[in-house]
Amino acid sequence: xxxxxxxxxxxxxxxxxxxxxxxxxxxxxxxxxxxxxxxxxxxxxxxxxxxxxxxxxxxxxxxxxxxxxxxxxxxxxxxxxxxxxxxxxxxxxxxxxxxxxxxxxxxxxxxxxxxxxxxxxxxxxxxxxxxxxxxxxxxxxxxxxxxxxxxxxxxxxxxxxxxxxxxxxxxxxxxxxxxxxxxxxxxxxxxxxxxxxxxxxxxxxxxxxxxxxxxxxxxxxxxxxxxxxxxxxxxxxxxxxxxxxxxxxxxxxxxxxxxxxxxxxxxxxxxxxxxxxxxxxxxxxxxxxxxxxxxxxxxxxxxxxxxxxxxxxxxxxxxxxxxxxxxxxxxxxxxxxxxxxxxxxxxxxxxxxxxxxxxxxxxx
Amino acid sequence: xxxxxxxxxxxxxxxxxxxxxxxxxxxxxxxxxxxxxxxxxxxxxxxxxxxxxxxxxxxxxxxxxxxxxxxxxxxxxxxxxxxxxxxxxxxxxxxxxxxxxxxxxxxxxxxxxxxxxxxxxxxxxxxxxxxxxxxxxxxxxxxxxxxxxxxxxxxxxxxxxxxxxxxxxxxxxxxxxxxxxxxxxxxxxxxxxxxxxxxxxxxxxxxxxxxxxxxxxxxxxxxxxxxxxxxxxxxxxxxxxxxxxxxxxxxxxxxxxxxxxxxxxxxxxxxxxxxxxxxxxxxxxxxxxxxxxxx
Numbered sequence: 023x024x025x026x027x028x029x030x031x032x033x034x035x036x037x038x039x040x041x042x043x044x045x046x047x048x049x050x051x052x053x054x055x056x057x058x059x060x061x062x063x064x065x066x067x068x069x070x071x072x073x074x075x076x077x078x079x080x081x082x083x084x085x086x087x088x089x090x091x092x093x094x095x096x097x098x099x100x101x102x103x104x105x106x107x108x109x110x111x112x113x114x115x116x117x118x119x120x121x122x123x124x125x126x127x128x129x130x131x132x133x134x135x136x137x138x139x140x141x142x143x144x145x146x147x148x149x150x151x152x153x154x155x156x157x158x159x160x161x162x163x164x165x166x167x168x169x170x171x172x173x174x175x176x177x178x179x180x181x182x183x184x185x186x187x188x189x190x191x192x193x194x195x196x197x198x199x200x201x202x203x204x205x206x207x208x209x210x211x212x213x214x215x216x217x218x219x220x221x222x223x224x225x226x227x228x229x230x231x232x233x234x235x236x237x238x239x240x241x242x243x244x245x246x247x248x249x250x251x252x253x254x255x256x257x258x259x260x261x262x263x264x265x266x267x268x269x270x271x272x273x274x275x276x277x278x279x280x281x282x283x284x285x286x287x288x289x290x291x292x293x294x295x296x297x298x299x300x301x302x303x304x305x306x307x308x309x310x311x312x313x314x315x316x317x318x319x320x321x322x323x324x325x326x327x328x329x330x331x332x333x334x335x336x337x338x339x340x341x342x343x344x345x346x347x348x349x350x351x352x353x354x355x356x357x358x359x360x361x362x363x364x365x366x367x368x369x370x371x372x373x374x375x376x377x378x379x380x381x382x383x384x385x386x
Numbered sequence: 387x388x389x390x391x392x393x394x395x396x397x398x399x400x401x402x403x404x405x406x407x408x409x410x411x412x413x414x415x416x417x418x419x420x421x422x423x424x425x426x427x428x429x430x431x432x433x434x435x436x437x438x439x440x441x442x443x444x445x446x447x448x449x450x451x452x453x454x455x456x457x458x459x460x461x462x463x464x465x466x467x468x469x470x471x472x473x474x475x476x477x478x479x480x481x482x483x484x485x486x487x488x489x490x491x492x493x494x495x496x497x498x499x500x501x502x503x504x505x506x507x508x509x510x511x512x513x514x515x516x517x518x519x520x521x522x523x524x525x526x527x528x529x530x531x532x533x534x535x536x537x538x539x540x541x542x543x544x545x546x547x548x549x550x551x552x553x554x555x556x557x558x559x560x561x562x563x564x565x566x567x568x569x570x571x572x573x574x575x576x577x578x579x580x581x582x583x584x585x586x587x588x589x590x591x592x593x594x595x596x597x598x599x600x601x602x603x604x605x606x607x608x609x610x611x612x613x614x615x616x617x618x619x620x621x622x623x624x625x626x627x628x629x630x631x632x633x634x635x636x637x638x639x640x641x642x643x644x645x646x647x648x649x650x651x652x653x654x655x656x657x658x659x660x661x662x663x664x665x666x667x668x669x670x671x672x673x674x675x676x677x678x679x680x681x
Binding site: 071072073092093094095098099100102103104106107108109110119120123124167171 | 570572573575576577578579580581582583586591594595597
């Protein structure tokens with residue numbers, strides 16, 4: 023069942039949290055709402071769940087308007103950040119509560135709870151209270167509670183954020199697997215871009231109550247539509263430098279720290295007037311260390327070196343207060359304050375309008 | 387265990403023993419006095435352990451008014467105070483039960499609404515209620531007596547129930563407020579998503595979670611309404627309607643004190659509360675503890 027938002031807005035007093043969103047979450051897709059704290063992603067999820075009332079606009083499930091219905095009548099399931107297990111009930115009662123409320127007879131309830139518990143490998147925990155469970159086990163119980171009712175829409179509000187890094191990595195795969203098995207539309211809220219990139223079919227990048235970009239993980243990463251998305255997606259973050267459009271040997275070029283770089287092939291800069299300022303974005307993975315005399319290299323001095331496991335981050339200051347980070351193999355050595363140069367992969371460059379923040383149109 | 391730790395432990399147990407003796411001695415004295423014959427109560431030197439045991443005092447208290455009237459002396463003199471003991475006991479039970487039921491139910495609902503619904507002054511209400519509880523009861527008692535008189539409720543058990551509700555409700559509400567603040571809203575939202583109605587969420591999810599707090603509030607109300615003397619003294623003026631605390635004072639009269647009946651009454655007054663404490667102690671400790679931390 024698809025989920026459609028039409029002009030959906032939400033305000034708390036004078037504080038506008040969501041600004042007239044128009045969006046469709048396609049059926050059976052795993053969609054992630056990604057953004058920094060306070061961007062409105064959890065509010066949007068709560069509106070879809072029916073836990074908040076919209077200030078304006080409509081929510082449609084499978085073409086039918088649902089925003090007037092209470093949460094229990096929307097046939098959704100939700101996994102909360104804190105798991106929200108019922109503390110006085112044992113695991114079996116927690117998982118089966120939704121069925122009990124719906125009047126499912128006790129034997130059928132027990133059977134369905136048992137089935138879900140076996141799938142989630144928590145059958146041996148059914149008689150335990152939530153306080154006697156580990157974080158990972160609680161997580162599974164919360165998932166079980168959501169799965170047992172066979173919901174049309176599966177909502178998840180940062181369900182992995184309370185787990186340790188190792189368990190989080192395991193659960194990412196499991197959640198995606200459950201989504202494929204359940205064949206429901208899943209909407210997942212996170213501020214962790216790694217979760218979004220690894221699990222999603224589609225990502226809605228949000229900021230200040232607006233969806234900045236709604237696309238596949240590859241597109242969001244490779245073709246960010248604006249400076250916010252470009253800066254928010256990717257770790258370490260994208261390098262941004264002010265450049266000026268110029269002409270060299272009859273072809274457009276970009277002036278960076280008094281060096282002319284060939285214009286990136288993905289953009290038509292012939293129509294951009296010379297002297298115009300742009301913002302050049304390039305990911306650290308697309309920057310390499312070069313010899314200072316190498317053509318197209320931008321010279322500078324090493325400002326900082328950080329080892330991040332199999333890679334090393336080398337920050338090179340190419341002009342006062344202008345630093346470019348290169349992600350290189352850990353074997354590559356660099357000394358702080360030593361002369362160095364960086365070479366940027368022109369095919370991976372992004373260009374943005376500094377006034378609007380929007381990406382320049384790319385050639386098809 | 388090091389010698390230092392051993393000494394500390396011995397000192398600690400000695401202190402605990404001393405406190406226990408100080409607290410328990412009056413209770414033991416009351417019990418032993420209640421089972422002594424009258425002449426032994428006044429014997430010199432006094433004895434703690436009775437030389438002769440008797441249940442005469444208890445028999446007198448439990449005989450009630452019926453026995454007095456059957457004795458054929460009713461027309462000549464008024465019944466002695468001991469004839470009213472069962473009335474007083476029943477009055478106290480009714481007053482305590484009524485107060486506890488009203489105070490606990492109202493404070494639970496009020497506290498829940500204070501933590502879950504937004505309205506102006508929401509934050510101030512619990513603290514104002516607590517300040518109200520800090521005002522001594524003696525300040526309330528006479529204005530409340532005038533109100534009861536206007537309502538024609540004086541000399542009724544209802545006046546005492548209303549009076550005790552007025553003095554226990556603010557603290558109970560504050561206690562429950564502290565409790566409900568510790569109950570995460572998400573578990574209620576999870577139940578709503580599971581399809582439960584608001585009422586069902588309250589009854590099946592919120593109340594069981596807040597149970598220790600409810601027990602703590604109920605026990606507090608029970609203690610206040612069972613032990614209070616002041617309101618009963620002011621509001622009630624017929625022998626049949628007195629609560630136990632005021633009634634037993636009639637064992638003092640102008641010429642003598644019936645220590646045997648007095649002590650037997652004290653023991654019988656203490657037993658229900660002691661039993662209740664023994665049964666609910668675990669909840670009470672959890673209740674006050676959790677309320678304090680989460681409040």
